[in-house]
Amino acid sequence: MQTIGDLLTAHPFFEGVDERLVRELERCSRNVHYRLGEYLFHEGESADRLLVIRRGRVALDVHVPGRGEVVVSTVDAGEVVGWSWFVPPYTWFFDARAVTEVSAVSVDATCLRDRCDADPVLGYTLMQRIAQVMYRRLQAARLRMLDVYEADHGG
Amino acid sequence: MVADVTAGPETGTGATPAGDPLLPRPFRVVAVRRDTHDTVTMELAAVDGGDLPFAPGQFTMLQAFGVGEVPISISGDPARPGALTHTVRDVGGVTRALCAVTPGDVLGVRGPFGRGWGVADGTGGDVVVVAGGIGLAPLRPAVVAVLADRDTFGRVSLLYGARSPSEVLFGGELERWAAGHGVDVEVTVDQADPTWGGRVGVVTELVPGARFDPQRTLALVCGPEVMMRYVADALTTRGIPPHRVRLSVERNMRCGVGLCGHCQLREHLVCVDGPVFALDRVRRQLAVREL
Amino acid sequence: MAQTGSVTFDVEGLQDLLDVLGRRGFTVLGPTVRDRAVVPGRVRSIADLPAGWGDVQEPGSYRLRRRGDDALFGYAADAISWKAALFPAQELVWSGARTEDGFVAAAGHSPSTLGDPPYAVVGIRSCDLHALAVHDRVLMERGVPDAQYAERRRDAFLVTVVCSDPSGTCFCVSMQTGPRADSGYDLALTELLDGDHRFLARAGSERGEEVLAELATRRSTAGDESAAEGVVDRTIAHMGREMDTTGIRDLLYANAEHPRWDDVASRCLSCGNCTMVCPTCFCTSVDEHTSLSGGETEHWRIWDSCFSTDFSYLHGGSIRTSPRSRYRQWMTHKLASWFDQFGTSGCVGCGRCLTACPVGIDITEEVAAIRATPLPWPVVASAGEG
Numbered sequence A: 001m002q003t004i005g006d007l008l009t010a011h012p013f014f015e016g017v018d019e020r021l022v023r024e025l026e027r028c029s030r031n032v033h034y035r036l037g038e039y040l041f042h043e044g045e046s047a048d049r050l051l052v053i054r055r056g057r058v059a060l061d062v063h064v065p066g067r068g069e070v071v072v073s074t075v076d077a078g079e080v081v082g083w084s085w086f087v088p089p090y091t092w093f094f095d096a097r098a099v100t101e102v103s104a105v106s107v108d109a110t111c112l113r114d115r116c117d118a119d120p121v122l123g124y125t126l127m128q129r130i131a132q133v134m135y136r137r138l139q140a141a142r143l144r145m146l147d148v149y150e151a152d153h154g155g
Numbered sequence B: 001m002v003a004d005v006t007a008g009p010e011t012g013t014g015a016t017p018a019g020d021p022l023l024p025r026p027f028r029v030v031a032v033r034r035d036t037h038d039t040v041t042m043e044l045a046a047v048d049g050g051d052l053p054f055a056p057g058q059f060t061m062l063q064a065f066g067v068g069e070v071p072i073s074i075s076g077d078p079a080r081p082g083a084l085t086h087t088v089r090d091v092g093g094v095t096r097a098l099c100a101v102t103p104g105d106v107l108g109v110r111g112p113f114g115r116g117w118g119v120a121d122g123t124g125g126d127v128v129v130v131a132g133g134i135g136l137a138p139l140r141p142a143v144v145a146v147l148a149d150r151d152t153f154g155r156v157s158l159l160y161g162a163r164s165p166s167e168v169l170f171g172g173e174l175e176r177w178a179a180g181h182g183v184d185v186e187v188t189v190d191q192a193d194p195t196w197g198g199r200v201g202v203v204t205e206l207v208p209g210a211r212f213d214p215q216r217t218l219a220l221v222c223g224p225e226v227m228m229r230y231v232a233d234a235l236t237t238r239g240i241p242p243h244r245v246r247l248s249v250e251r252n253m254r255c256g257v258g259l260c261g262h263c264q265l266r267e268h269l270v271c272v273d274g275p276v277f278a279l280d281r282v283r284r285q286l287a288v289r290e291l
Numbered sequence C: 001m002a003q004t005g006s007v008t009f010d011v012e013g014l015q016d017l018l019d020v021l022g023r024r025g026f027t028v029l030g031p032t033v034r035d036r037a038v039v040p041g042r043v044r045s046i047a048d049l050p051a052g053w054g055d056v057q058e059p060g061s062y063r064l065r066r067r068g069d070d071a072l073f074g075y076a077a078d079a080i081s082w083k084a085a086l087f088p089a090q091e092l093v094w095s096g097a098r099t100e101d102g103f104v105a106a107a108g109h110s111p112s113t114l115g116d117p118p119y120a121v122v123g124i125r126s127c128d129l130h131a132l133a134v135h136d137r138v139l140m141e142r143g144v145p146d147a148q149y150a151e152r153r154r155d156a157f158l159v160t161v162v163c164s165d166p167s168g169t170c171f172c173v174s175m176q177t178g179p180r181a182d183s184g185y186d187l188a189l190t191e192l193l194d195g196d197h198r199f200l201a202r203a204g205s206e207r208g209e210e211v212l213a214e215l216a217t218r219r220s221t222a223g224d225e226s227a228a229e230g231v232v233d234r235t236i237a238h239m240g241r242e243m244d245t246t247g248i249r250d251l252l253y254a255n256a257e258h259p260r261w262d263d264v265a266s267r268c269l270s271c272g273n274c275t276m277v278c279p280t281c282f283c284t285s286v287d288e289h290t291s292l293s294g295g296e297t298e299h300w301r302i303w304d305s306c307f308s309t310d311f312s313y314l315h316g317g318s319i320r321t322s323p324r325s326r327y328r329q330w331m332t333h334k335l336a337s338w339f340d341q342f343g344t345s346g347c348v349g350c351g352r353c354l355t356a357c358p359v360g361i362d363i364t365e366e367v368a369a370i371r372a373t374p375l376p377w378p379v380v381a382s383a384g385e386g
Helices: A006-012 A019-023 A109-118 A120-145 B093-099 B134-145 B171-179 B227-235 B278-288 C011-023 C126-140 C147-153 C206-213 C223-236 C248-254 C261-267 C273-277 C323-342 C353-358 C363-372
Strands: A029-034 A039-041 A049-055 A056-063 A068-076 A094-097 A102-108 B025-036 B039-046 B059-064 B066-073 B084-089 B108-113 B124-134 B156-164 B185-187 B217-222 B245-248 B277-280 C007-010 C027-034 C036-044 C053-058 C060-066 C090-099 C102-107 C119-124 C156-160 C187-192 C198-203 C282-290 C296-303
Touching: A006 A019, A006 A029, A006 A049, A006 A102, A006 C053, A006 C102, A019 A120, A019 B278, A039 A120, A039 B066, A094 C119, A102 A109, A109 A120, A109 B084, A120 B227, B025 C102, B025 C147, B025 C206, B039 B093, B039 B108, B059 B084, B066 B093, B066 B108, B066 C282, B084 B093, B084 B134, B093 B278, B108 C102, B124 B227, B134 B156, B134 B217, B134 B227, B134 B278, B217 B227, B227 B245, B227 B278, B227 C090, B245 B278, B278 C296, C007 C011, C011 C027, C011 C119, C011 C198, C011 C206, C027 C273, C036 C053, C060 C353, C119 C126, C126 C147, C126 C156, C126 C323, C187 C206, C187 C223, C187 C261, C198 C206, C198 C223, C248 C323, C261 C323, C273 C353
Parallel strands: B124 B156, B124 B217, B156 B185, B217 B245, C027 C119, C119 C156, C156 C187
Antiparallel strands: A029 A102, A039 A094, A049 A102, A056 A068, A056 A094, B025 B039, B025 B108, B039 B084, B059 B066, B059 B108, B245 B277, C007 C198, C027 C036, C053 C060, C090 C102, C090 C296, C187 C198, C282 C296
16 A cells, blocks of 8 residues: 555656655645546635646646636646745646546645755755756747747748 | 658658659649648649659649649658648648649649658667647658558657647547557647647657657657757757757748759758758758858 | 960951851850940850950949950950850740640740850850859759750850959959869960960860861960960969958858858848859749739749848748848858859859949958958767768
């Protein structure tokens, strides 16, 4: 029977991180499941957790009046959802919706921030991980902004 | 059977055109299918009943009589040279006329021209096909050729990025390839509404997770040049040697036969030295702005 | 270096040469004065040649000057090259008409204003002879030949005349294309004005030998030979410009981002004059002439220039939008990429681009400027990259 610690240490997001540090997060974490179509969180709500996706796909979308829901990004198994929990004012920026059945480990944000304050090595390691993922996501987002498949750029 | 491809040093030299390469040959439109709001796929047959053998990656100069001609990659099955297939996107005067054809119309064809993908160079190893937007069209013959000889290749992956779900090309065929031919198909779109259950993101994001052995992989990439640059980086970052990554470069072509000088990318004449190039031959040139 | 087997004939002999060529069925072309410039034209008698005319050429400037003698070839380079004669600015490639079955298209033929081939060109300079060889390579000796160029070029009889009066823009010596041709001609003449007005002539082919045999000639004396050598030596000593071509291909490839390109771009008007007068430029575009009913169409090939804004147009925009990038394209192609594409330089040192440039841009100066302060060699990412 796998413990939550086992699930976290096996997750790609924590690959290469000292197992001892990862298991420190066990007390902050719990297993969660979402049904197809269920919202994980909504824009504006209190950003109170980091979601480590184990199975399934999550869509980040935003409601645009006149256009309905627009999906800005999808996150798959092996990745994580949620940054707003460590940037004040700690509120969610987008909606997150389960595109399939989703299994994840939910890490409580307050607990996580306290752990990082108490153990700077854990804090620094986590920030490195987060920075790398955000870096790649930002690059990808900027490439999408180019709208390269659009035929007419008015040139 | 991998059709009629003699592999050149890096990319496949293709079939040579029959007849005068400067005179258009009449081809009748047999069928037209609307793929997206601005893209159609048409099947053509030579009025004289002949074939047009080609290698995957080659193109023809497709003429709308009285309007003009443009280079269009062949998107058909190389094992069926009697059915010339083109996927055309409406981006200007000539392509608008081409997208408006109906069965029975006659178009002019010159070609085939250019160096193709050289699919045979991938036998015995994995193949990664990365397509962006209409870039899937010139890659389709390569995939078809690989699948016709599936056992001689290892893992075959198709990574495809489109603007939105409604602009995904050949959707049914992608499913058949995934289901029945052992192709790992991953599709992502730039933007979507909630009815789309697939990935939303840019195609470069699919490269890190794709399953292939970089030491024995042939990568074929086609799409907007920006996309190809970043995809090429992602592929070489994963360890594929640059000479095993092939791009289909697009430049302004007026003659298709290396005489008019328009399609130059520094020392390369894209219509005769390409349009398919190994990455190590064009990487520096593509990195210079406005070269 | 004295040549053996040369003969000498006088001015009347030159007229005889024109007559012999005419009788042999050639349309004879040569330099003529038109619109205050020396330009290629139809030549039937020596009276059609620019007797007594010389030229003064500097960057951005061309004018004729009256010589103090009757030299028939006393100018440097024709204001426009022989390119227009063999590779006209407009050429009908094919014409077609709609039919019940679709359409029919047939290869076209557009006659030249200079008359029908075969042509005999009398008075072509060594630089232009080299340019012709370059065009032969580009237009005839690769995958798909330009059939109409080939037809005009076929059987052309070439009479080259050694340059005696180089201009301020000439640099054929640097490009190793002159002032005297050593091959690629049927007859080579040197015009001598010391004492009797005469021509020293050498044959460069069997046809040249046959034609010479029909003229009244005498064997050249030692004096003739040394006078001819003197012409060559004086011309070499009076080159208007020079260009150091050492490693020029790698130099220009490596300096694609050199600040000099910004400098020349601030002067270049992108007018394209250089490409029009350059004897090796060959870029063309396509013009579709369709009847109002849409039933007939003509597919014309027309000269184009890499300086035009839509030269590199792809849907969405042009690749080379800035004048900087277009000047860089032209000069790099001409002096560097040409080697990779065709095995020679694209430049023959005729200097016409300097003369024709309204702001007097001098490519010899541009090359020297880049060579003086080259960018540091880029770090090579990995072996085997082009």
